[in-house]
Amino acid sequence: MRYLLYALTLLLSSSLLFFVQPMVAKMVTPVLGGSPAVWNTCMVFFQALLLGGYVYAHASTRWLGTRRQSLVHLAVMIVGVLFLPIGFEPPTDATSLENPALWLLGALFLGVGWPFFVxxxxxxxxxxxxxxTDHPDAADPYHLYAASNVGSFFGLVAYPFLIEPRIGVQAQTTLWMICYVVLIAAVAGCALALWRSAEPEAAASEASPPAAVLPLSWGRRGRWVLWAFIPSSMMLAVTSFVTTDIAPVPMLWIPPLAIYLLSFVLVFARVEWFRSLPVFTLFPLTLLGLGAMLFVQLGSPLEWVAGIHFLGLLIISLVFHGLMAADRPATRHLTEFFCWMSVGGALGGVFNALLAPLIFDRLLDYPALLVIAALAFPPALYSRRAVQITLLIGAALAGYLVGRDVMIYLGLERSRELATLAAVALSLGIPTVIAFTRARVLTPALLSVPLLISTFYLGQPEGNELHAERSFFAANQVVKTPDGGYHKLYNGTTLHGVQAQDDEFRLVPLSYYYLTGPLGQLFEVLSKRPERHPFAVVGLGTGAIAAYTHRGQEADFFEIDQAIARIARDPRYFTYLEDCPGECEVILGDGRLQLAQMPDERYELIVLDAYSSTAIPVHLLTLEAVEMYLKKLTPDGILAFHISNRHLDLQPPLTRIAGELGLVVRGRDHWVDANDPVYNLYVDGSDWVMMAKNEEAFGAIIDHPSWHEYKPEPRLRVWTDDYANIFDAYILDF
Structure with missing residues (x-):
């Protein structure tokens, strides 16, 4: 009965711990957009507090003993009620976001710090x-950690599938507060069971795990930290890679963390298989497989590619968490063991969220972690035959890639030539070395070679790189086309704008904003109005929309990423803002918060251009947001939502909001044929939804055959600041 009580209490506490993480991330996302860095920074905070909690558990039980400590801990838990329900205050001005990571860490500390710590x-x-206690299983209680992580897994997975689709954020915080009070009662029951239990016999207390006889040296502690660091860091690296380079779907933040938790459940359970040689045998093949996918930059089909990366994360997490579980010490060192494990986890978060953006100017965290994993795995555990098979497969793959490139691309750029030469060396050299050496100590270094090649290859610029910069929000890159005629801006793997360098066409908007496209048609309608007003754009990009201003007309651009603002205003890269006929101003900060401070009825047009990037800032398309936009529009003003996206269709939730507010909706889904000559002029298709208070505002668009009238779907629930379910946006190709 006592075992069940402790197990259920751990399950409840862990469920709350991981239910609160996506809930809090959703609450702070409106301030910082949907960038994966928001989630990664939240994870740094949670891991740091987890470390603090583990240190508290270790120090307090060591100084006070478990029985007296249980009374102190109940008091600490009760104090946590004073900090509920959870809530956050948005920053008062744009300068608060000069360092978004620090602002976010401070907001999290004030908003959820104490309850999460407890x-x-x-x-x-x-x-x-x-x-x-005197329970028969007290000598090896580590199996309770599996129950704890079952709760963590359930809480994390339940949030997007059971909680978020059914209740709003305010109700979620109330539910969490109620469960927190129930947890206090459950912990009080565990404390009561502890006080009623007899002290265990000394001999029984030392009948501990298999590795308990090993000395608790600093080298052993260091291995725990390293083994915990790798899965934690890789979990965040996979999150950033998958949500940036494969699919900009915020819900893909959840699976890597769920897999990370699942590995704890499996390795700390009573089943030995998950921390045994068969799992270790898969390790080298996993490394090479992930390295090969990075090398060829495979990004589709989404479900298969993301699934393989997630499977790789699971295997590597099982390997290193399995090493920790097999090396767990005697119970007298239990809290210290978890402290060092938490140190490694926190360092993994710090590396990915805080250090990697400073070290790398693009997303190289992932391949770098694979190299570290190859070097950190104990050489004695490598299966010689598995390594040989892995490297031979790698040699065959490298040979295929080399042959394909040589046959198709005879005039390669320098970076591709170097990568190809490295692949040739890999395909010829490594099997030879393996065939003539039996020194296992060389195995980690040999396995790291193909991974280093992938890292090098990913680190090379695409085309003639002019600038690369990684900010809190994304990795930005400015590239000159091989003919020197165009400059292109990439945000992750998403094109954010193109500008011609020829003086005759320098002010011609290209990419999604070309003159004959949906946005061009809209500005043509506006140009026929007798009186012109300023217009606003949320999402700067290259500033191409500035080309549509008339002499003397004002245009306000709202941009949250200061790196993008610097790039768009630098005449070495783009000159739309500098050369525009009107008066263009860039306003830093979250678009919704900054727009709310502008005068009412100021704009004839508000362009929401923040949905085709690597993240979806949902707070910009809620009912309350659209109501605020309408106040800033003139009576005949228009809202234009640019919703081009590879995986999401935002038209249904937008149309549902328009129906709720009685607005007229028109949309155009225009895609350019790749065989069309105009395609070579860097013109891209785009998908737009327009809203206005009346049909007259649309002018000629209202009857144009390429523009469609969208009707709201009454089955959809209206997105509000309290409720927004990304699954309503119909995830495509997934």
Whole structure:
């Protein structure tokens, strides 16, 4: 009965711990957009508090003993009620976001710090309490950690599928507060069971895990930190890679963390297989497989590519968490073991969220982690035959890639030539070395070679790179086309704008904004109006829309990423803002917050151009947001939503909001044929939804055959600041 009580309490606490993480991330996302860096920074905060909770559990039980400590801990839990329900205040001005990561960490500390800290102590603390009872399993309570992670897994997965689609954020915070009070009662029950239990016999307390006889040296502690660092860092690296370079779907933040937690469940359970040689045998093949996918930059089909990356994360997490589980110490060192494990996890988060953007100017965290993993795996555990098979497969793959490139591309750029030569060396050299050496100590270094090649290859610029910069929000790159005629801006893998360098066409808007496209048609309608007003654009890009201004007309561009603002205003890269006929101003900060401060009825047009990027800032298309936009429009003003996206269709939720507000909706889904000559002039198709208070505002568009009238779907629930379910946007190709 006591075991069940402790297990259920751990399950509840861990469920709350990981239910709150996506809930809090959703609450702060409106301020910082939908960037994967928001989630990664949240993870740094949660991992740091987890470390603090583990240190508290270790120090307090060591100084006070478990029985007296249980009374202190109940008091600490009760104080946490004073900080509920959870809530956040947005920044008062744009200068608060000069360092978004620091602002976010501070907001999280004030908003959720104490309750999260309290719950984070549960896993080591309750296991330590249980180990000092007279229960038969008290000598090896680590299996309770599996129950804890089952709760973590359930809480994390339940949020997007059970909680978020059914109740709003305010109701979620109330539910979490109620469950927190229930948890206090459950922990009080565990404390009561602890006080009623007899002290365990000394001999029984030392009948511990298999590795308990090993000395607790600093080298052993260092291995725990390293083994915990790799899965934690890789989990965040995979998150950034998948949500940036494959699919800009924020819900893909959840699976990597769920897989990370699942690995804990499996390796700390009583089943030995998940921390045994068969899993370790898969390790080298996993490394090479992931390295090969990075090398060829495979990005589709989405479900298969993302699935393979997730599977690779699972295997590597099982390997290194399995090494930790097999090396767990005696119960007297239990809380210290979890402290060092948490140190490694926190360092993984710090590396990815805070250090990697400073070290790398593009997303190289992932291949770098694979190299570290290859070098960190104990050489004695490598299967010689598995390594040989892995490298031979790698040699065959490299030979195929080399042959294909040589046959198709005879005039390669320098970077591709170097990568090809490295692949040739890999295909010829490594099998030879493996065939003539039996030194296992060389295996990690040999396996890291193909991964280093992938890292080098990914680090090379696409085309003639003029500038690369990685900010909190994304990795930005400015590229000159081989003929020197155009400059292109990439945000991750998404094109954000193109400008011709020829003086005659320098002010011609290209890419999604070309003159004969949907936006060009809209500005043609506006140009026929007798009186012109300023217009606003949320999402700067290259500033191409500035080309549509008339002499003396004002245009306000709202941009949250200061790096993008610097690039768009630098005449070495783009000159739309500098050369535009009107008066263009760039306003830094979240578009919705900054627009709310502008005078009412100021704009004839508001362009929402923030949905085709690597993230979807949902807070810009809620009912409350659209109501605010309407206040800023003139009576005949128009809202234009640029919703081009590879995986999401935002038209249904937008149309549903328009129906709720009684607005007229027109949309155009225009795609350019790749065989069309105009395609070579860097013109891209685009998908737009327009809203206005009346049909007259649309002018000639209202009857144009290429523009469609969209009707709201009454089955959809209206997106509000309290409720927005991304699954309503119909995830495409997934």
């Amino acid at each position: 719950i984070s102590t549960s896993a080591p603390l309750l296991q330590k309490w249980f180990s000092t």
